[in-house]
Amino acid sequence: MVYATRRFEFSAAHRYWRADWNEERNRHVFGKCANPYGHGHNYTLDVTIKGQVDPVTGMVMNMTDLKAIINTVLGEFDHRHLNEDTPYFQDQIPTTENIVRVLWRLIAPKLPAGVDLARLRLYEMNDLWAEYAGASEASFSRSYVFAAAHRLHAPDLSDEANREIYGKCNNPKGHGHNYTLDVTVRGPVDPETGMVIDLTEMDRLVRGILDQLDHRFLDQEIAWFATRTSTGENIVVYLWETLAPRFEGRLAHLALWETKKNVFEYAGTGAPQNVS
Ligand SMILES: [Zn+2]
Ligand SMILES: [Zn+2]
Structure with a gap:
């Protein structure tokens, strides 16, 4: 096929x-x-x-x-x-x-x-x-932007190994990105509103988490990254773990664009979701 x-x-x-x-x-x-x-x-x-x-x-x-x-x-x-x-x-x-x-x-x-x-x-x-x-369900997606600084540095590796692996991204004082997060929810379409999820509610749930990261230095200011390198992979997992409980089973997929050239996708540890 x-x-x-x-x-x-x-x-x-x-x-x-x-x-x-x-x-x-x-x-x-x-x-x-x-x-x-x-x-x-x-x-x-x-x-x-x-x-x-x-x-x-x-x-x-x-x-x-x-x-x-x-x-x-x-x-x-x-x-x-x-x-x-x-x-x-x-x-x-x-x-x-x-x-x-x-x-x-x-x-x-x-x-x-x-x-x-x-x-x-x-x-x-x-x-x-x-x-x-x-199927009986549809999915609905919306993109959100936040800006943050970070530094790629693995505490378990030597300074030399960090410089070798992460290159410019290991710059000691950090650098930053405009991150774009595509949030996909899946569920039945409400027959009254025609929506999978109330958009205002979705915005509130997502912004509540993203505003904690927006205009921050992730490694310095978000406790979760004190022990984890702030790679796109780790950030998208962090976002899933913080957002999924808020969506009560309706969160289907996250895609985190670090730049226009690289994207990290995660849908939790359950069965893979067929969303794109
Ligand atoms: Zn970076
Ligand atoms: Zn319209």
Whole structure:
């Protein structure tokens, strides 16, 4: 089985609003997304298909055919108001989680025999996306940034060995990064809000931990790193161990970008999570 992914884009307006809730409750749960006339996004959709490689063409599916299918589906969404101009959001909020599930329902049956939809990932913004693989649960991800100094230095090794292993990162006074943490939660989509997790609540849970690291020197100021080298590997494990209890089983995956060139991923010690 080979997986192939193609990226698509569309632009659309939407509004989060439940007619059976009063203004105050809509505002409380949906914030600015409840503004009366709606607002819009440039959505990015990553479509992943899976299948056997055709021995003649060498392809799982001709990408031209896939493009034709997806563009037909997205034709109903592109440059439209999702609540007003499509039939799909009369009884559900056009959240990223709900839009990606509607797209799944529309795309999956249109694929040719022998080709299956493996995964859809829909970005509402660069730092906010939902993923769906046809199961009862969806995943929701958001990126957070914090800035911190650190020094790579293993106390069990000699100064010379530290300089050899860590190079510039062993600089005695430290250096720093803008770290980006991609936090993925997984669970059922709440039928009332259309969300896997309340975004405000997620922000509060994550920022509560990241604010302890932000604009700090990790090795000096965070006790956990007094005995552990502040590598990306150790930081992502630290973040998992501090965040997971707060999410009560819903935390699915963490990806810690130290720079744009290197990322460290961790999903706890349980079964590997199929998130990307
Ligand atoms: Zn929006
Ligand atoms: Zn560094």
